[in-house]
Amino acid sequence: MPSSLLKKTFSNAAALLFGSVSEGVLHFIFLIIAGRALGPEEFGFYGYILSILMFALVVTNWGLPVIVVRELAQRPEAEAHIFASMFRVRATFAVVFFISMMTIIHLQPLESTHQVAVALLFLYLLFVPFDLAPLFDAHKLSRWDVPGKLSGRIASVAVLFILWIVKGSLNVVDIAACSSLLMLVNVTIAWRIARRLGFALRPFGAAADTRKLFRISAYVMWGSLMLTTYLYSQTILVKWLSTLLETGYYSMATRLLMPLFIVKAILYRLLLPIISEVANDHKVFTERLQRIFPAITLIFAPLVALGIPAIKIVVVPIFGQDYAGAILPFQIGISHFVLTGAGSLYGTALLAAGDQRTPAWGLTVGCAVGVGLSLFLIPQYGAVGAAWSAFTAAIVSAAIPVPFFFRRWRPVIGWRILRITLSSLAGTAVFYALTYNATISEIGALVVSVVIILAGLWLSGEISKAKLDSLLSMFKKSTQEPER
Numbered sequence: 001m002p003s004s005l006l007k008k009t010f011s012n013a014a015a016l017l018f019g020s021v022s023e024g025v026l027h028f029i030f031l032i033i034a035g036r037a038l039g040p041e042e043f044g045f046y047g048y049i050l051s052i053l054m055f056a057l058v059v060t061n062w063g064l065p066v067i068v069v070r071e072l073a074q075r076p077e078a079e080a081h082i083f084a085s086m087f088r089v090r091a092t093f094a095v096v097f098f099i100s101m102m103t104i105i106h107l108q109p110l111e112s113t114h115q116v117a118v119a120l121l122f123l124y125l126l127f128v129p130f131d132l133a134p135l136f137d138a139h140k141l142s143r144w145d146v147p148g149k150l151s152g153r154i155a156s157v158a159v160l161f162i163l164w165i166v167k168g169s170l171n172v173v174d175i176a177a178c179s180s181l182l183m184l185v186n187v188t189i190a191w192r193i194a195r196r197l198g199f200a201l202r203p204f205g206a207a208a209d210t211r212k213l214f215r216i217s218a219y220v221m222w223g224s225l226m227l228t229t230y231l232y233s234q235t236i237l238v239k240w241l242s243t244l245l246e247t248g249y250y251s252m253a254t255r256l257l258m259p260l261f262i263v264k265a266i267l268y269r270l271l272l273p274i275i276s277e278v279a280n281d282h283k284v285f286t287e288r289l290q291r292i293f294p295a296i297t298l299i300f301a302p303l304v305a306l307g308i309p310a311i312k313i314v315v316v317p318i319f320g321q322d323y324a325g326a327i328l329p330f331q332i333g334i335s336h337f338v339l340t341g342a343g344s345l346y347g348t349a350l351l352a353a354g355d356q357r358t359p360a361w362g363l364t365v366g367c368a369v370g371v372g373l374s375l376f377l378i379p380q381y382g383a384v385g386a387a388w389s390a391f392t393a394a395i396v397s398a399a400i401p402v403p404f405f406f407r408r409w410r411p412v413i414g415w416r417i418l419r420i421t422l423s424s425l426a427g428t429a430v431f432y433a434l435t436y437n438a439t440i441s442e443i444g445a446l447v448v449s450v451v452i453i454l455a456g457l458w459l460s461g462e463i464s465k466a467k468l469d470s471l472l473s474m475f476k477k478s479t480q481e482p483e484r
Contacts, residue, residue, distance in 0.1 A: 015143030019150055020266045024259030026153035030178075031255050033160050035319045037170035040248030046172050047251025048239045049118055050179075051232035053125070056101070058228045060093040060125055063220025065134040066272065067213060070352065072138035073273045078209060080200055083135060085210040087203035090129040098125050113173055121176040129203070130187040132194050137273060142266075144193050152186035219356030223347075226363035230370035230393035234386035237374045245325075246382035252319065253329035253383065256311070260303065260337060267296060268348060276352040282409070289349060290411040293342050297417045298462060300341025301424035302453050307334045309431040309449065313442050325383060332387035336394040338421060343398035346405040358404045366397030416462065423456030 035043055064086045071082055101122045105115045136145040160178040164170050194201055235254065239247045271292060278284045311330050315323055347359030370393025377385030427449035434445040457463045 015146050017266075019143075019146035020259070020263045022150055023153055023262050026150075026157050027259055027262070028256075030153075030157050030160060031252070032318055033157070033164055034170070034175045035252060035323065037164060038172060038175065040252070040322050040325075041244045042172055042248075044239065044244045044246075044248030044251050045114065046117070046175055047235050047255065048247060049121055049176075050251075051235040053121055054228050054232045055225070056093075056097040056122070056125060057128065058224045059221065060090055060097060060128050061221070061224070062089050062093065062214065063217035063222075063224055064089060064213060065131075065137075066220050066351065067217040068134040069137045069272050070276045071209075071213070072135070073276045076138075079135075079138075080202060081206055081208045082213065084202060084205045084207040085213045086134065087129050088207050088210055089214055091203075094125040094128055098122055113171055117172040117176040120173065120180055123180040124183050127180070127183040127187050130191065131183075132187070132190045132199075132201075135194065135199060136190075137270075140273060141197065142270060144197065145190060147193065148186040148188070148190035151189050152182040152184070155185045156182040216356065219360040220351070223356075223360035223363040226360070226367035227397065229367045230390055230397070233371060234374055234378075234390050237371075237378050238383060238386050241375075241378045242382040249323070249325035250329055250383035250386050252315075252323050252326040253333055253387065256315075256326070256330050257333050260300075260307070260334065263299070263303075264337075264341060264344070267299070268344070271345075272348065272352060275349060279353040285349075285353075286409050286411050289345070289409060290413055293345060293411065293413040294416040294420060294462070296342035296345060297420045298457070300337045301421045302427070302457075304334055304338045304341070305424035305426075305428045305453060306446070306449060307331075308428055309435075309442070309446055313446065329383045329387035332384070332391050336391045338425075340394050340398045342417065343402075346398065347401040349405060349409070350401055353408070355404070358401050362400030363397045365400055366393040366395075369393055369396050419460045420457065420462050423460055423462070424453050426456055427453035 034046070038046065068082055068086050072079055102119060105118045110118070133142075133145050136142050156178045159181060160170070160174065163174050163178075167174075191201065231254070235247060235250055238250050275285065275288055275292070278288060308331050311327055311334075315327050315330075319326075347362060350358050370389045373389040373392055374386060377389055379385075381388075430452045431442075431445045431449040434440045434448060435442055439445075440448070454463070
């Protein structure tokens with residue numbers, strides 16, 4: 001394949017990968033500063049309010065970022081109406097939630113510092129309608145969304161660090177302000193880039209598709225709400241049913257997992273338009289899925305296999321002994337990605353083919369199971385009980401769409417996924433075997449685990465030029481820049 005074509009083919013994927021890794025690093029730096037400055041209990045309050053914000057954010061988006069990508073991939077001529085419709089819906093919800101929260105915090109017995117923190121954190125919602133990620137994704141120009149996101153993260157971390165140095169300490173108000181600053185910088189830069197690319201951004205223009213998009217996005221919104229419920233309601237329930245210290249442990253565990261969710265979200269953003277455009281061609285759709293499933297497993301299985309032991313080396317030295325209680329909840333939380341990293345593609349494939357109901361139904365059942373378990377496990381086990389509840393919810397949600405998927409498509413993927421997973425988990429087993437009797441240091445054992453995983457994937461043929469060429473051929477047509 002010519003180098004020019006190779007460059008075009010993977011420009012989006014490379015940029016998104018670079019962006020996700022960089023975001024993960026910056027997010028981790030933000031956590032180090034916030035976690036050490038606040039301590040587990042105040043960090044627990046921040047995580048509690050952030051979890052409430054996530055619910056408002058899901059309703060504000062109303063599933064539109066997903067549906068808009070699919071709609072624009074199938075009828076690009078309606079872009080102006082679709083964008084204006086999306087803006088109208090999201091702006092309405094954002095304003096309503098912001099005003100409602102400002103009213104609520106003045107009726108609650110919160111100390112003034114916490115009231116200001118809540119107000120600043122909920123400012124985030126007012127910037128959401130201006131988010132252009134769906135338009136970049138639909139045009140297969142997702143790489144141009146990266147500068148705004150990275151700039152937002154950099155600004156957030158830089159301002160937080162400066163405040164820490166100047167003030168000598170931080171409180172939850174500082175953390176909340178920097179969290180919302182992230183989104184403001186993000187959308188500002190994204191709009192400047194979109195203008196230069198020639199996008200016709202008329203948020204207050206004709207919005208003929210508003211009712212249609214509102215209706216068809218409802219299932220996606222509901223599914224996202226269920227997903228958010230079993231991910232973030234655990235933090236709220238730990239606050240209600242356990243202690244603020246346990247809330248701090250669980251908040252730290254979930255925030256440490258956030259880079260993995262960012263990677264997954266970016267990968268699925270990249271893949272949705274690619275599979276949506278061939279959803280009506282059964283043969284091509286199946287062939288693409290046969291390449292995508294193992295590729296996604298090849299990313300998440302090694303990350304999980306290394307993340308489980310690595311967290312033992314990271315938490316206490318970086319965040320302090322006070323956060324040792326976050327280690328086990330993190331290990332439980334990351335482990336389901338072995339199955340759900342690629343397993344969520346079953347629901348995504350159905351969504352791309354026009355079936356919004358089945359994925360939403362799976363997430364609803366998963367949410368009910370997760371919340372139900374929480375009520376029994378959290379009072380006794382705190383953060384660990386919340387982690388097991390979220391784990392179970394994630395597995396159930398990913399599993400329910402599977403039979404519906406296989407009724408329509410039969411990709412040959414089982415053996416490849418199995419050997420990728422076994423090769424990865426062998427690395428985890430080697431780590432614990434080497435450290436069981438202190439045969440080797442934990443860092444040394446982790447290095448050996450990396451070697452074992454890479455060797456297993458290479459010997460099984462999963463890391464090879466042939467596999468890379470297979471992926472290139474799938475992206476060849478899909479990532480060509482549209483004429484503008």
